[in-house]
Amino acid sequence: QKEVEQNSGPLSVPEGAIASLNCTYSDRGSQSFFWYRQYSGKSPELIMSIYSNGDKEDGRFTAQLNKASQYVSLLIRDSQPSDSATYLCAVIRLYGNKLVFGAGTILRVKS
Amino acid sequence: GAVVSQHPSWVICKSGTSVKIECRSLDFQATTMFWYRQFPKQSLMLMATSNEGSKATYEQGVEKDKFLINHASLTLSTLTVTSAHPEDSSFYICSAPAGQNYGYTFGSGTRLTVV
Numbered sequence: 575q576k577e578v579e580q581n582s583g584p585l586s587v588p589e590g591a592i593a594s595l596n597c598t599y600s601d602r603g604s605q606s607f608f609w610y611r612q613y614s615g616k617s618p619e620l621i622m623s624i625y626s627n628g629d630k631e632d633g634r635f636t637a638q639l640n641k642a643s644q645y646v647s648l649l650i651r652d653s654q655p656s657d658s659a660t661y662l663c664a665v666i667r668l669y670g671n672k673l674v675f676g677a678g679t680i681l682r683v684k685s
Numbered sequence: 686g687a688v689v690s691q692h693p694s695w696v697i698c699k700s701g702t703s704v705k706i707e708c709r710s711l712d713f714q715a716t717t718m719f720w721y722r723q724f725p726k727q728s729l730m731l732m733a734t735s736n737e738g739s740k741a742t743y744e745q746g747v748e749k750d751k752f753l754i755n756h757a758s759l760t761l762s763t764l765t766v767t768s769a770h771p772e773d774s775s776f777y778i779c780s781a782p783a784g785q786n787y788g789y790t791f792g793s794g795t796r797l798t799v800v
Binding site: 592608610615616617618619620623662664671672673674675676678 | 717727739791792
């Protein structure tokens, strides 16, 4: 079992729709959770960080964390073609400071 | 704030030569720097962790003599790919923890092509 699992996609959504990206993790003691966006040929850029259960909203993005289910998600409202990218879920374990990445989900927003 | 500057952005070298990649934290002190490698259409693979003032820690399967890491100061970490071969061609990215507001900040990456 991979430590951080994501559906590789591609996830295709029409412009203006809500894109829902999901991630599960195996280390129950994980404490910090991040969503990064990576365009082809570029390095990842931080979209959201979340540390406690519940929802965290920032503009069109909402991160949701459920530690009991070991599940973290990212919702993108009013999806735009410019949101088309690979979205990486990353987790920091309880003991340590390494950022462990999932394989990423490819999102395609069609105009 | 929380910018990591990575150079060069791309480099082409001949097989057998060495290449140095630099990562500098511009507006914060990076006591730790993580080095990743990414092959096309794959996720980031952590290669090693460098800590200022101590030896780097390498992930399993990464050759420490081939990928030399030096964390010379609180703002500079370097990765040297020694005796590069075509299979070392990849996208190398550094990253540093920059505080809870910024998460882990990534450099812009270095595209290495060994011919």
